[in-house]
Amino acid sequence: MNAAARILGVETEYAVVGRDGDLDPLELVEGLMRHARRRLAHLPDELGRGLFLASGGRLYLDCAHPEMTTPECGDPWSLVREIRAGERTMLQLADEWGARRRRGRVLVLRTNVDLSGSQSTWGTHENYGHRAAACLAPAIVPHLVSRVVFTGAGGFDNLSHGIDFTLSPRTPHLVREISSDSTGRRGIFHDKQEHLARTHRRLHLLCGESLCSDLALWLRTGTTALVVALAEGGVQPGAAVALRDPVAAMRRFASDSTCRATAPAAHGGALTALDIQRHYLALAEGHVGARFMPSWSADVCRAWRDVLDRLARGSEAVATRLDWATKLGIFRAHARRRGVAWETLAAWSPIVAHLGAALVRERRKEPLTAPLVFGPASPLEADVARLEPIVAGMGRSWEELEAVLALRLELFELDARFGQLGDGGIFAELDAAGVLDHGVAPAPDASPIPRAARRAALVRELAGESARYSCTWSGVWDSETGRYVDLGDPFEAQRDWTVWTPNDDSPPPERFLRGRARSAVDPIALSNRALELRKRHQLPQAERALRRAIALEDAQVPAASPKRPHRRNNLALVLLRAEKLDEARAVNAEAWRLKAPPHDVTSGRILFTRVALLLLAGERAVRSYLGQLKTLLASSALACHGDVTATWDVPDVLAFLAERLAPDEAGLLAAIVETLNAPAEAAGLEAHARWAAADATPLAAPWPGP
Amino acid sequence: MSTRERSRLDRETPPGAVPPTPDAETRRTAERLFDEAEQAIARALSGDSAAFLMAARQTSAE
Numbered sequence: 001m002n003a004a005a006r007i008l009g010v011e012t013e014y015a016v017v018g019r020d021g022d023l024d025p026l027e028l029v030e031g032l033m034r035h036a037r038r039r040l041a042h043l044p045d046e047l048g049r050g051l052f053l054a055s056g057g058r059l060y061l062d063c064a065h066p067e068m069t070t071p072e073c074g075d076p077w078s079l080v081r082e083i084r085a086g087e088r089t090m091l092q093l094a095d096e097w098g099a100r101r102r103r104g105r106v107l108v109l110r111t112n113v114d115l116s117g118s119q120s121t122w123g124t125h126e127n128y129g130h131r132a133a134a135c136l137a138p139a140i141v142p143h144l145v146s147r148v149v150f151t152g153a154g155g156f157d158n159l160s161h162g163i164d165f166t167l168s169p170r171t172p173h174l175v176r177e178i179s180s181d182s183t184g185r186r187g188i189f190h191d192k193q194e195h196l197a198r199t200h201r202r203l204h205l206l207c208g209e210s211l212c213s214d215l216a217l218w219l220r221t222g223t224t225a226l227v228v229a230l231a232e233g234g235v236q237p238g239a240a241v242a243l244r245d246p247v248a249a250m251r252r253f254a255s256d257s258t259c260r261a262t263a264p265a266a267h268g269g270a271l272t273a274l275d276i277q278r279h280y281l282a283l284a285e286g287h288v289g290a291r292f293m294p295s296w297s298a299d300v301c302r303a304w305r306d307v308l309d310r311l312a313r314g315s316e317a318v319a320t321r322l323d324w325a326t327k328l329g330i331f332r333a334h335a336r337r338r339g340v341a342w343e344t345l346a347a348w349s350p351i352v353a354h355l356g357a358a359l360v361r362e363r364r365k366e367p368l369t370a371p372l373v374f375g376p377a378s379p380l381e382a383d384v385a386r387l388e389p390i391v392a393g394m395g396r397s398w399e400e401l402e403a404v405l406a407l408r409l410e411l412f413e414l415d416a417r418f419g420q421l422g423d424g425g426i427f428a429e430l431d432a433a434g435v436l437d438h439g440v441a442p443a444p445d446a447s448p449i450p451r452a453a454r455r456a457a458l459v460r461e462l463a464g465e466s467a468r469y470s471c472t473w474s475g476v477w478d479s480e481t482g483r484y485v486d487l488g489d490p491f492e493a494q495r496d497w498t499v500w501t502p503n504d505d506s507p508p509p510e511r512f513l514r515g516r517a518r519s520a521v522d523p524i525a526l527s528n529r530a531l532e533l534r535k536r537h538q539l540p541q542a543e544r545a546l547r548r549a550i551a552l553e554d555a556q557v558p559a560a561s562p563k564r565p566h567r568r569n570n571l572a573l574v575l576l577r578a579e580k581l582d583e584a585r586a587v588n589a590e591a592w593r594l595k596a597p598p599h600d601v602t603s604g605r606i607l608f609t610r611v612a613l614l615l616l617a618g619e620r621a622v623r624s625y626l627g628q629l630k631t632l633l634a635s636s637a638l639a640c641h642g643d644v645t646a647t648w649d650v651p652d653v654l655a656f657l658a659e660r661l662a663p664d665e666a667g668l669l670a671a672i673v674e675t676l677n678a679p680a681e682a683a684g685l686e687a688h689a690r691w692a693a694a695d696a697t698p699l700a701a702p703w704p705g706p
Numbered sequence: 707m708s709t710r711e712r713s714r715l716d717r718e719t720p721p722g723a724v725p726p727t728p729d730a731e732t733r734r735t736a737e738r739l740f741d742e743a744e745q746a747i748a749r750a751l752s753g754d755s756a757a758f759l760m761a762a763r764q765t766s767a768e
Contacts, residue, residue: 015762015764017758017761017762018761019761024765025763025764025765026765063765064764064765065764107762109762111762114762114763114764115759116759116760116762116763116764117759117763118763118764120764121764122764312726313726313728313729313732314726314727314728316728316732316733316736317728317732319735319736319739320735320736320739326739329736329739329740329743330739330740330743330747333740333743333744334743334744334747337744365760365763366756366760367755367756367759367760369756409755409756409759410751410755412755412759413750413751413752413755413758413759414747414750414751416758416759416762417750417751420750424749424750425750426743426746426747426750429742429745429746429749429750430739430742430743430746433742433746435735435738435739435742436739437735
């Protein structure tokens with residue numbers, strides 16, 4: 001394996017919003033996931049709650065929101081492309097689900113913090129495969145702390161209750177340098193020990209945010225991957241820029257839109273975020289071409305240098321490029337239009353924060369509004385009185401606060417609407433208007449990560465057989481046969497299925513083990529599943545299930561069992577639907593050879609299939625087969641020796657034939673099915689000229705050819 | 707790390723410094739963005755931001 005090869009991935013949580021007063025949010029999201037199961041080709045994940053998709057990525061319900069994970073990517077271009085593809089999937093699902101419910105549009109938001117007062121966050125987790133022996137924290141923490149100047153999503157600190165703009169709203173939620181917890185007491189560096197591959201460890205970062213700018217996303221991935229590569233190469237890139245208090249430094253950098261704030265360095269002195277970033281950049285530039293650096297290092301370094309140079313010129317120099325700077329610029333402009341100077345918000349923020357905290361103490365969940373603060377039944381009357389002298393001391397009036405509170409809620413809504421997917425999303429509209437400049441350098445030729453490509457191909461091939469197959473990051477598992485495709489090595493994905501043994505390295509999913517524990521597979525259940533698959537137009541899956549059912553059943557029943565011709569004729573119908581006419585004829589002929597007397601309803605179905613196949617092939621010599629059917633139907637009531645269902649459920653086959661045959665031919669075939677299903681009510685077969693012209697033919701008469 | 711590099715990294719950057727004045731081209735680009743954003747914002751705002759935020763409220767932490 002190439003030492004410079006990278007494995008990159010991102011997990012993104014999305015907010016899903018229905019109409020005001022809509023369903024419980026969890027019901028809304030669960031409905032969306034049910035729609036996803038119906039709509040998207042997939043295999044179930046380990047627990048059966050999530051879906052591995054045809055992209056090789058995964059969609060699942062995490063707590064109360066959908067989370068989309070990209071497949072493993074080898075370069076930042078591919079990762080950005082996969083993230084955007086995942087967003088398009090989310091948007092499509094939400095639009096379709098909204099239309100289906102007929103209760104207004106369902107919105108999907110790329111947002112990072114909940115500004116309604118819950119103080120919750122939506123996570124965006126980055127993953128970097130690596131093989132560094134030592135802990136990466138010292139190498140990478142200064143980078144993570146300082147990269148917020150270009151990776152920050154921008155927005156408001158939702159822990160403060162005030163109106164505090166931050167380059168990175170995720171930052172206030174990071175309270176430790178290193179943690180192993182992703183939902184409480186989160187760390188800048190997340191020491192998750194779940195590697196998902198035999199050959200690589202996984203650096204799992206919690207400090208990233210959902211971003212709209214392709215450039216910001218690409219740079220975040222590219223620069224961080226280069227820092228990981230430097231660490232793998234033994235460069236120790238963080239040593240010279242270690243910080244005395246990384247958490248405090250990150251908060252300081254995130255709160256300063258001039259990018260000039262400093263933080264104490266561990267070795268003495270003070271560093272700005274740009275100082276630290278220029279240090280990492282210089283190291284990366286100095287190692288371009290090293291065996292451990294990816295081939296795209298120079299592209300990333302060029303863009304990295306450019307963005308740092310622009311940041312040194314102020315936020316307006318990156319206002320069309322980076323999320324936080326775009327937000328800051330348009331939020332400032334909006335405040336101005338509402339008659340509130342941006343700087344005024346900072347002055348009011350402590351007062352608003354005090355009132356917001358008081359509202360929480362009153363166990364009120366609604367956002368802070370002027371009527372709530374100043375209304376006749378205000379729960380904050382005492383707080384307002386206490387703050388009166390402070391407000392007067394600031395030289396401000398409560399009337400001014402009314403406008404500030406209204407603006408605050410609008411800004412919070414705009415923050416959420418900024419990353420709204422599809423029409424109406426602010427970033428999307430600005431992008432469509434051509435006023436943004438967030439494109440990245442042209443992508444180099446790149447191959448997908450082998451295991452991601454293999455997983456994607458298997459999902460496409462096996463989708464629809466969720467009861468049998470399941471998928472994990474390190475394998476695709478067949479609980480029926482006990483085999484799996486080993487994807488434990490991302491760069492050496494296996495092509496073939498192998499029988500799993502407990503000594504294998506790849507841990508199987510619970511569903512696989514449960515499936516193995518069940519008794520032998522029932523061919524009838526398999527065949528019934530094939531029927532459903534055929535009706536859903538999932539023909540390759542239906543064919544596979546029937547072939548498997550035939551193989552299992554042949555080993556279980558006598559050679560003369562009526563099940564054998566019945567099952568083969570069902571397979572012939574699937575092949576007919578798949579337009580594999582030659583194969584279908586061979587299997588149908590085999591069914592007839594196996595159909596030992598006494599003849600029964602299965603004989604009629606085999607003859608129907610024969611006639612249908614000949615007509616589809618443009619052959620008109622169907623008279624003798626119609627004659628055999630005539631003989632069959634003329635005998636006493638049609639028996640059923642194979643214990644098969646009395647009603648032949650083939651509307652999909654008839655619809656398929658009606659699209660391809662002349663009306664009289666399709667009508668004859670439909671009448672034959674109707675008659676086979678209810679012989680006592682012969683469905684006017686005599687009205688069909690071909691039927692009337694056919695002479696009764698002995699059932700023992702041999703079929704000519706295959 | 708070289709002495710020169712240490713010296714560069716150790717320098718004190720004055721906190722609270724005002725950002726540099728953007729050049730005319732940067733200013734024009736930003737103004738165009740803000741003008742376009744005004745229309746996008748007008749279309750995006752629901753008219754009842756409090757209700758929107760409550761509809762988008764997260765029910766459990768990640």
